[in-house]
Amino acid sequence: MCKGSQTSGAMNTIENRHETIRFDNKALVQVNDGIKMTDDTDNVNSTSASSGGLADAVELQLAREIRGLDREIMPQRDLWKAIERNIADYPQRKQFSLQRDWMPYGVAASLIIAITALVVNVVGIEQKGSTLLAADYAIDSIDSGYMNVRNPMVDQFRETNKNLDQATLDDLYRNIEIMAKARKDIETQVRANPENTKLVEMLMRVHERELELLKQDYSQPGRSL
Amino acid sequence: MSISAVQDDKADAQEKRAAEQALVARAKSNDYGAYEQLYRMHIGRVYALCRRLCKDQDMAEDLAQEAFILAWRKLSSFRGDSAFGSWLYRIATNACLSYLRKQKPFQNSLDIDDTEEESMPDDVDGQMGLEHAISQLPHGARTVFVLYSLEGHTHDEIAGMLNIAQGSSKAQLHRARQLLQKFLS
Numbered sequence: 001m002c003k004g005s006q007t008s009g010a011m012n013t014i015e016n017r018h019e020t021i022r023f024d025n026k027a028l029v030q031v032n033d034g035i036k037m038t039d040d041t042d043n044v045n046s047t048s049a050s051s052g053g054l055a056d057a058v059e060l061q062l063a064r065e066i067r068g069l070d071r072e073i074m075p076q077r078d079l080w081k082a083i084e085r086n087i088a089d090y091p092q093r094k095q096f097s098l099q100r101d102w103m104p105y106g107v108a109a110s111l112i113i114a115i116t117a118l119v120v121n122v123v124g125i126e127q128k129g130s131t132l133l134a135a136d137y138a139i140d141s142i143d144s145g146y147m148n149v150r151n152p153m154v155d156q157f158r159e160t161n162k163n164l165d166q167a168t169l170d171d172l173y174r175n176i177e178i179m180a181k182a183r184k185d186i187e188t189q190v191r192a193n194p195e196n197t198k199l200v201e202m203l204m205r206v207h208e209r210e211l212e213l214l215k216q217d218y219s220q221p222g223r224s225l
Numbered sequence: 226m227s228i229s230a231v232q233d234d235k236a237d238a239q240e241k242r243a244a245e246q247a248l249v250a251r252a253k254s255n256d257y258g259a260y261e262q263l264y265r266m267h268i269g270r271v272y273a274l275c276r277r278l279c280k281d282q283d284m285a286e287d288l289a290q291e292a293f294i295l296a297w298r299k300l301s302s303f304r305g306d307s308a309f310g311s312w313l314y315r316i317a318t319n320a321c322l323s324y325l326r327k328q329k330p331f332q333n334s335l336d337i338d339d340t341e342e343e344s345m346p347d348d349v350d351g352q353m354g355l356e357h358a359i360s361q362l363p364h365g366a367r368t369v370f371v372l373y374s375l376e377g378h379t380h381d382e383i384a385g386m387l388n389i390a391q392g393s394s395k396a397q398l399h400r401a402r403q404l405l406q407k408f409l410s
Contacts, residue, residue, distance in 0.1 A: 058406050059402075059406070062402065062405055062406060065355040066355070066374055066375065068355075069355060069356060069375070070273065070356075071269070071270060071273065072269025072270050072272075072273055073269060073272050073273040073276055074268065074269055074272065075268065075272045075285070075286045075289060076282070076286070077286060079264075079268065079286060079289060079290045079293070080261055080264055080265075082290055083264065083290055083293045083294055083297075084257060084261070086294045087257070087260070087293075087294060087297040087298075088257070090297060090298050091255050092252070092253050092254065092255045092297075092300060092301060
């Protein structure tokens, strides 16, 4: 029997305890500077060992012993060297995250450059009297800038979503293919109707939408098409 | 404990949590030194958990090592919703349980119908004695006892971890207590 324990029916107090120690049907919880033993609602089993003052005292003794156990035990050998060797083969993928952080700004910048190039070149070449050539040149300029952004995003998309099941991936790629086809169709229309500015705007919106699709991480919970 | 002492403790805990979060952020940027600091902060508790769950010293060291390696690999998915330590201990617990599940005696001892009581050592005395007594518990009873009484998991959580009914978890705990009380009486 431990010194300092007081048994009094439903409540038992041991001084100078600072944490909860739980048992089969009791819990020792801190109350002010002491501890009381209360019914533990997490456990409804009653046991013969817990009934009666002596049994409670034994439980309290066990609680005291448990509380006296070391929270920490140090291993005999230092494990860090082996851990360090192992984790060196698995660097954190921070660069990947950084790439994702600046990617939206890169997309925005590329689109601005592409639009500027479109305006400048269309105006410049139209002055030479070749509207059709101006449209072709402008679309090529947009495409060039667009592909510079799109291609790394496709790689990133594959990497980010590689753990998705095949059916979901198929759906995603089907949507991206639909967007790509729409883009091609509009490009054809723009080449055929170079003076139609609405078509150019539509082309830009399709570009943006396609990039948005590629930019999303569908592997995260709650993300879907 | 006075109110000011409680406030001091709270402030200390917040400070430690902030320092730990900073280390985690640095580790996420491939700062191995920061991760080593996290290792030094938590290896004692992680190893104690592994040692008590799996009993074998060499295996406990291997499992503690594995827990830190797994935690590193999963670090990018750690969002800081809980303390790093809690997250790490869960990984260590899972590593130990995964190992234990492969041991036939462990699987057998989870069956509460297997009520064969193992004799407790006679030479146990004081703190080291209880530690030794815990190590002598049957696998199932020891696992539930460690998870419930030392690690603070609920029976519901333990039942999920061990794929047993809550009642079995309670029965295993009762069995562990009875065996340990033999040592105390």
